[in-house]
Amino acid sequence: MTTLAQILLGTALLIACSLLHVVFLVWAVGMLERLGHRVSGLAPAQHRGLLIGSMFAIVVFSHTLQVWIWAAAFVVLGAIDGLSQSIYFALVTYTTLGYGDVTLGPIFRIFGAMSAVTGLLTFGLSTAFLAGLLARLLPRPAN
Numbered sequence: 001m002t003t004l005a006q007i008l009l010g011t012a013l014l015i016a017c018s019l020l021h022v023v024f025l026v027w028a029v030g031m032l033e034r035l036g037h038r039v040s041g042l043a044p045a046q047h048r049g050l051l052i053g054s055m056f057a058i059v060v061f062s063h064t065l066q067v068w069i070w071a072a073a074f075v076v077l078g079a080i081d082g083l084s085q086s087i088y089f090a091l092v093t094y095t096t097l098g099y100g101d102v103t104l105g106p107i108f109r110i111f112g113a114m115s116a117v118t119g120l121l122t123f124g125l126s127t128a129f130l131a132g133l134l135a136r137l138l139p140r141p142a143n
Contacts, residue, residue, distance in 0.1 A: 001077070001107045010114025013073055014121070017066040021122045024062040025129055028055055032133075048137045055133055059126045066122065067091050070115045079108040094119035 001009075032051055039050055071083065071090035080086040080102070089102045093115040104112040 001111065003110060006108065006110035006114075009073075009077075010111045010117075013070065014114050014118045017069055017118045018121060018125075020066065020069075021062050021125060024058055025125070028058045031058075044139075051137060052130075052133065055130065059130065063094075063119075063122065063126070066118065067094050070094060070118070074104075074108075074112070077108065077111070079104050079112070090115060095123075096120060 032055060035054060036047070036051055039047055042050065067087065067090045070093070071086040074080040074086040074090060075083055080089055085102060089104075089112075091097075092099055092102070093112055096116045096119055098116075
């Protein structure tokens, strides 16, 4: 795969995963509003816990789905043999942990690095989103 092809294909996958993540977050806002109204009779701590836990589960699911998308791409392109090895590599790369025990050949290295960029961007978005949710839901100290 040429350098340009790696960049273009990696960018396309990065955009697709980022859009998927944004769709999940936008959907989650509406779902949290509906859920918040349904459970408004709960004690405040239970109410907040349910909303925060639900949002966290949605974020984790979205990231997991993106790792699976990258893993599938590595297998389809022949960059890594075997789904298990591909999921492991995608997860380690997406989270930027990068153990280095599984590596890509030179014709896929740039493409693989795009998985790390995807993780960086979507984890940043998730962090901002969860921090905003916590700021809205947690009680403010009295001055």
